Amino acid sequence: MQSSRDNHSTLAERFNKDEARVSWHDQTLWWIRQKRDKAAWSLGEEWEGLRSQASQIKAHTLSNLSGYLEEFEANAIANGAIVHWAADAKEHNEIVHKILQDNKVTQLVKSKSMLTEECHLNPYLETHGIDVVDTDLGERIVQLANEAPSHIVLPCIHWKKEEIGELFHKHLATPAGNADPSFLTNAARIHLRDKFLTRRVAITGVNFAIAETGEFVVCTNEGNADMGAHLSDVHIACMGIEKLIPLRRHLGVFLRLLARSATGQPVTTYSSHFRKPRQGQQLHIVLVDNGRSQQLAKEDFRNSLKCIRCGACFNTCPVYRRSGGHSYHTAVAGPIGSILAPNLDMKQYADLPFASTLCGSCTNVCPVKIDIHDQLYKWRQVLTKEGYSPKTKTVAMKTMAATLSKPGLFSFAGKWARRIMRIAPWLVNNKMNPWYKQRNMPAAPKQSFTEWYKTNRNKDKK
Amino acid sequence: MSSRNEILKRVRAAQPTLIPMPADLTSTAAGDVHKFTEVLQGIGGRVVLMEPDEEVPQKLKELFPSANRVVSSIRSLEAFFLHDHAQLDHHSLEDVDIAVIEAQFGVAENGAVWVTEQDTIIRVLPFIAEHLVVLLDKASFVADMHQAYQRVAYDAYGFGVFIAGPSKTADIEQSLVLGAHGPKSMTILVRS
Structure with missing residues (x-):
C-alpha cells in the first residue's frame, strides 16, 4: 500500500x-x-x-x-x-x-x-x-x-x-x-x-x-x-x-x-x-x-464541473498511460482528476497539476470542451503562489529563471552543458538526474543556435 | 435539512451571471431499419425481419429450439404472457430463458430501442432473462437521439430505458464478453 x-x-x-x-x-x-x-x-x-x-x-x-x-x-x-x-x-x-x-x-x-x-x-x-x-x-x-x-x-x-x-x-x-x-x-x-x-x-x-x-x-x-x-x-x-x-x-x-x-x-x-x-x-x-x-466560485476552474466522467482525457494522456491510475492517489485520476483534486485539498494534491506535459490532448478530446490543460497550468500558478509547488521544481525553476534572464550566463551554461554531455555523458545519464529516468538523454548538439546563427549569417555575407 | 439551505446558499453565491440556454440541435435525417441493423450487429445484437404471415411463437421456436421458460409482457402472446404479474415475486424470473417484450421505437444511429415500464410490466424483466427478444414495427425507427427525445420529451413513465444489444463487459483485458449480468443475446423481431 x-x-x-x-x-x-x-x-x-x-x-x-x-x-x-x-x-x-x-x-x-x-x-x-x-x-x-x-x-x-x-x-x-x-x-x-x-x-x-x-x-x-x-x-x-x-x-x-x-x-x-x-x-x-x-x-x-x-x-x-x-x-x-x-x-x-x-x-x-x-x-x-x-x-x-x-x-x-x-x-x-x-x-x-x-x-x-x-x-x-x-x-x-x-x-x-x-x-x-x-x-x-x-x-x-x-x-x-x-x-x-x-x-x-x-x-x-x-x-x-x-x-x-x-x-x-x-x-x-x-x-x-x-x-x-x-x-x-x-x-x-x-x-x-x-x-x-x-x-x-x-x-x-x-x-x-x-x-x-x-x-x-x-x-x-x-x-x-x-x-x-x-x-x-x-x-x-x-x-x-x-x-x-x-x-x-x-x-x-x-x-x-x-x-x-x-x-x-x-x-x-x-x-x-x-x-x-x-x-x-x-x-x-x-x-x-x-x-x-467552492469550485463553482472559482472562475478559472469552474468549467471542470462540466465533466461527464467519460475518461477520454485519461486514455489520451501520455502521462496517465505511462504512470497508471494509482499514481494520482485520488478517486478520479488523470487530467480531469488533477484539476478537481487540488480544490478539495491543495496541500495533499499539489503534485497532480504538475503530472502533465501540458500537451493539450485532454482538452482536444473532452466532449464538453473543458480547458483541462489550461486549468492544469493555472493550478500550477495558484499552487506556486500558495507555496505548495514541489521543492525540487521550485529550486530548478528559480535557477532556470536566473539563467534565462542573463544572456551571458545562459550561453556560458549552455556551452558547458553540451561539453559535459559529450565528454562525460555519465554526469547527466545517472540516477541523480530526474530526466534520465525511463528516458535516454538526447545527443548534445555541437553548437548552440546562437553560435550556428552567427556562423551562418557570416557565411551568407561572404 | 440544514445542509440543503446551506448548499443552495453557497451555490447561489458561487454561480456566475446567467448564461443563456442554447437553442436545441435538430436533425432531419430519416431513420431506417437498415442502418439500425448494421449498427446493432456491430454491437452484438441481431435483427430478424419477419414475413407478414409469420407468427411470433413459431419464430421463437425456430430461433431458440431448446428454451424452457419463455415469458412475455405482451398480452396478445397468450401462451407466454405473465398473467400473474401483479402477485409475482420479481426474483422468481431468475430462471427465465427468453423474455419477449415490445419496444416503442428503434434509434438507427446507435441500435438502441426505447422501452418503458408500460412495455415490460415488470422492470427487471429485460435485464434478468438469459436472452432478450424485442418486437418492433418496421415503421418505428428514428434517425438519432435528438429525434428519439423529441418523441419521449413529455412522457410520464416511471422507468424508461434505451437498450442497445446484449449485456456486455470488456473489463478483463479489454476482451469483449457478451452476457455480463443481463441477457447474453438480444434479438429484434421486426414486423412488416
Missing part, C-alpha cells in the same frame, strides 16, 4: 519499474483512444457541434445551478423520491448509513459510482459492519484485491487476465490457471447474480439528473445498476450536484457524446431513466456538494 506521503512521481516511478507492463498499459489505453476517434469521426461534422452544444448546456446549467437543484428536488419529491442533501463526504456517508439502519439492512449491492469512491463510502460502511458488494465486474475485481479503481470507466485496466484468474481462484474458487476472459466473466456473473437476488438495498451512481422531470439516468454496459435497483426494496442514488441538466431532451446531446468518448461505442447498452420508485420500493436521492460549490 502507498503511504500518504507518496506523490505522483514516486508512485509513477514504482509503476515504471516493470517496463513491459507500462508498454502494455500504454498501448491498451491508446487503442481505446483510437476507438473513440473512430466513433467521433463517424458522426462527421456533427461531432464538433455536439461538443459545443454540450459545453454550452453545462455552462448554462452551472450559471443557474441553485435554481435547477430546487426544480429537480421539487420534481423528484413529486415523483415519490426522498431527497437528501450532503455538504461533504462525511454527511453523505452518514445519510447512507442512516437509511440502512432505518431499514435494518447490513448487506447491499452497489453499481459504479465515482462519487462514493470520492467519499470513501465502502470503508466507512465496512467499519459499521455493512457488507458492500461492488457489482461492476472491474470494480468487483479491484474490490476483491482490496484496491481502488485505477480508471473511472475501466476500473481494472491495470490488471492482467492471469492475475484476475488467480484472484478468482482464491475468492470464487475458479480452477487454478484458468485466465479465459469469457470463463472468468461467467464465474463473476454467477457469483454476483446471487448477490442481486439476495440483497435488499442497491446503491447506484447517477450520470445525469434532469431538473425538468426529477428523474436521473444511469448508463452501464453490464446491466448491473438495473439488476441491483429493480430487485431491491430500497434504491439509493448518490450524485454530485454538478450532474444536473435542465431538460430531458438535452440527454440526446449527452448520450450521443458519452459512450463514443468513453469506449468508442455508439451508446452504452443500457441508458436507464429512473423517474419514480417501483410500487412498494423506496427511492432515495443523495445530492452531494463536497467542494463543488
